[in-house]
Amino acid sequence: MENRKIIITELQAVAPLIAAISQAKLYTVPEGYFASFPSVLTEKIRVEEMLAQATAPVYEVPDGYFASLPGEILSRIHTNHSVREELDEVAPLLNTIDKETPYQVPATYFAQADFARLARYQQPQARIVSLRLARKWVQYAAAALVTGVLVTGAFLYTDNPANIEETTHKTVDLSSELNKVSETELANYLDNPEHAAVANTVTTLTSEEILADVKNNLQQVSDEELKQYLTDNAEGYEVLTSE
Amino acid sequence: MHADDKELLFQFHQTATKEKAFTAIIKKYQEKLYWHVRRLVVDHDDANDVLQNVFIKVWRGLENFREDSQLYTWLYRIATNEGLSFLEQQKKRGTISLDEEEAGLSNKVRADSNFDANKLEWRLQVAIQQLPEKQRVVFNLRYYDEMPYQEMSRILETSEGALKASYHHAARKIEEFIKNY
Numbered sequence: 001m002e003n004r005k006i007i008i009t010e011l012q013a014v015a016p017l018i019a020a021i022s023q024a025k026l027y028t029v030p031e032g033y034f035a036s037f038p039s040v041l042t043e044k045i046r047v048e049e050m051l052a053q054a055t056a057p058v059y060e061v062p063d064g065y066f067a068s069l070p071g072e073i074l075s076r077i078h079t080n081h082s083v084r085e086e087l088d089e090v091a092p093l094l095n096t097i098d099k100e101t102p103y104q105v106p107a108t109y110f111a112q113a114d115f116a117r118l119a120r121y122q123q124p125q126a127r128i129v130s131l132r133l134a135r136k137w138v139q140y141a142a143a144a145l146v147t148g149v150l151v152t153g154a155f156l157y158t159d160n161p162a163n164i165e166e167t168t169h170k171t172v173d174l175s176s177e178l179n180k181v182s183e184t185e186l187a188n189y190l191d192n193p194e195h196a197a198v199a200n201t202v203t204t205l206t207s208e209e210i211l212a213d214v215k216n217n218l219q220q221v222s223d224e225e226l227k228q229y230l231t232d233n234a235e236g237y238e239v240l241t242s243e
Numbered sequence: 244m245h246a247d248d249k250e251l252l253f254q255f256h257q258t259a260t261k262e263k264a265f266t267a268i269i270k271k272y273q274e275k276l277y278w279h280v281r282r283l284v285v286d287h288d289d290a291n292d293v294l295q296n297v298f299i300k301v302w303r304g305l306e307n308f309r310e311d312s313q314l315y316t317w318l319y320r321i322a323t324n325e326g327l328s329f330l331e332q333q334k335k336r337g338t339i340s341l342d343e344e345e346a347g348l349s350n351k352v353r354a355d356s357n358f359d360a361n362k363l364e365w366r367l368q369v370a371i372q373q374l375p376e377k378q379r380v381v382f383n384l385r386y387y388d389e390m391p392y393q394e395m396s397r398i399l400e401t402s403e404g405a406l407k408a409s410y411h412h413a414a415r416k417i418e419e420f421i422k423n424y
Contacts, residue, residue: 023387045299
C-alpha cells in the first residue's frame with residue numbers, strides 16, 4: 001500500500017491523467033487456468049526429462065574414436081600410393097604389360113632439334129577475339145577519320161612549294177643523290193633551256209667570286225676528307241695532274 | 244530473502260520434497276509472472292507459452308541459484324528475458340514486422356473480445372503497446388507491479404536514475420497518446 005501511494009503521487013506529478021485511470025484487469029484468463037497450471041507444468045517437465053533420457057545413444061563408441069578420426073582421414077588422403085599399387089587396385093592386368101613405347105624416332109632427332117629457336121618462331125596462339133572487337137573497330141575508324149581530316153587539313157595548309165623544297169632539302173644528302181645521277185642525265189638537264197638559264201646565272205659569277213667561294217668551302221673541309229675524296233676519285237685526279 | 248522463500252528453496256534442494264517445493268513456488272508466483280508476461284505479449288496463448296518456458300528454466304536453474312538476490316527478483320528477470328526473447332523471435336519469423344511491432348501488439352489489444360475504445364483503461368493498454376520494449380517493461384513493473392526502482396534495477400540491471408527517467412518519459416508519452424486517441 002505504501003508503494004501504491006508513492007506511485008500515485010509520482011504519477012500525479014508526471015502524468016495526472018494516468019493516475020486517475022482504474023487499474024482493473026482488462027484481459028481475461030481462461031477459467032481454472034491458474035489452478036491447473038502447476039500440474040500441467042510439472043507434467044511437462046517430467047515428459048521432457050523422459051524424452052531426454054530416451055534419446056541418449058545406446059551404441060558404444062571406442063574411447064578416443066572421434067578425437068583421432070580427423071587425423072586418420074587426413075593420413076589416408078595424403079598417403080602416396082605408388083603407381084603400381086594404384087594400378088593393382090584399379091586394373092591389375094596393365095601392370096603385366098611392358099611399359100616401353102613402341103614408336104620410332106629418327107636417329108639424330110634430339111641432337112639436332114633446336115627447340116628454343118622453334119619456340120621463338122612459334123606460330124602465335126590463336127587470337128582471342130574480344131566480344132568488344134566490333135566496338136573497338138568503330139573507335140579505330142573514328143580515330144582514323146579524325147586523323148585523316150587533320151592530316152589533310154595540315155597538308156593543304158602547308159601545300160607551299162617553297163616549304164616542300166625546304167623540307168626536302170633538309171632531309172636529302174645532296175652529294176649522294178648527285179652521285180646517283182648519270183652524266184647523260186646531267187647533260188640532258190643542262191640542255192634544258194629552263195635549266196640553262198640557271199646555269200648561265202651561275203656562270204656570270206666572276207672567277208674571283210668563284211675562287212673565293214671555293215676557298216671558303218675548302219676551308220671547311222678537313223685534310224682527311226680531301227685525301228679520301230682524292231682516293232675515291234683517283235682517275236679524275238690523274239687527269240688533272242697530268243695536264 | 245523472505246523466510247518462506249528460503250524454506251521453499253531448502254525443500255527444493257531435498258530430493259524428497261523437490262517437486263512439492265517447486266509446485267509451491269509456481270503457485271506463489273504464477274499470477275504475478277503471468278500478468279507481467281501478458282502485458283508484454285498481449286495474447287493469452289503466447290503468454291502461456293512464455294510462462295511455461297520461464298518455469299522450466301526455473302526448474303533447471305534453481306539448483307544453482309546463489310540466493311544473492313530475492314527469489315522473485317530472479318524469477319522476474321527470467322520472465323522479462325523470456326518475454327522479450329519471444330517478441331524478438333516473432334520479429335524474426337515475420338509474425339510481427341521489424342517496424343511494426345508496436346502497431347502489431349496494439350492491433351492485438353484491439354482484437355480482444357472485450358476491447359472498448361471509449362474506455363480509458365483500454366486506451367491505456369493501446370498506448371502502452373506504442374512504447375519501445377524496454378520502456379514498456381519499466382512502465383509495467385512500476386505502474387502495475389508497484390516495484391521500487393531499487394528492485395527494478397536488480398531485475399533489469401540498469402541504474403535507478405535511468406529507470407526513473409525512462410518511467411517518467413513513458414508516462415508522459417502515454418498521457419499524450421491517450422489525449423490524442
